Amino acid sequence: MLLSICIPTYNRCFFLKKNLELLSSIIVNLGIKTDIEVIVIDNCSSDNTQLVVHEEQNNFVYFRYIRNDK
DSSP: OOEEEEEEESSOHHHHHHHHHHHHHHHHHHTOGGGEEEEEEEOOOSSSHHHHHHHHGGGOSEEEEEEOOO
16 A cells, blocks of 8 residues: 545535545546555435445445544
8 A cells, every 4th residue: 555545524414525536536536456455434424424434435435534533
């Protein structure tokens, strides 16, 4: 792993979706899927953040989702 991209979020599922889509596109176009790890840290969002993560996580080889309890 060459790079870890960490994305903290709280009730910003729209922006998170856009960021993950953009990152996925860039990573694929550069051919560096196995060199990048994406970590989303959710500070207990009450919106659709979990759904967005579930939909987008398959676009990455290395992806972690951490959801804080509060």
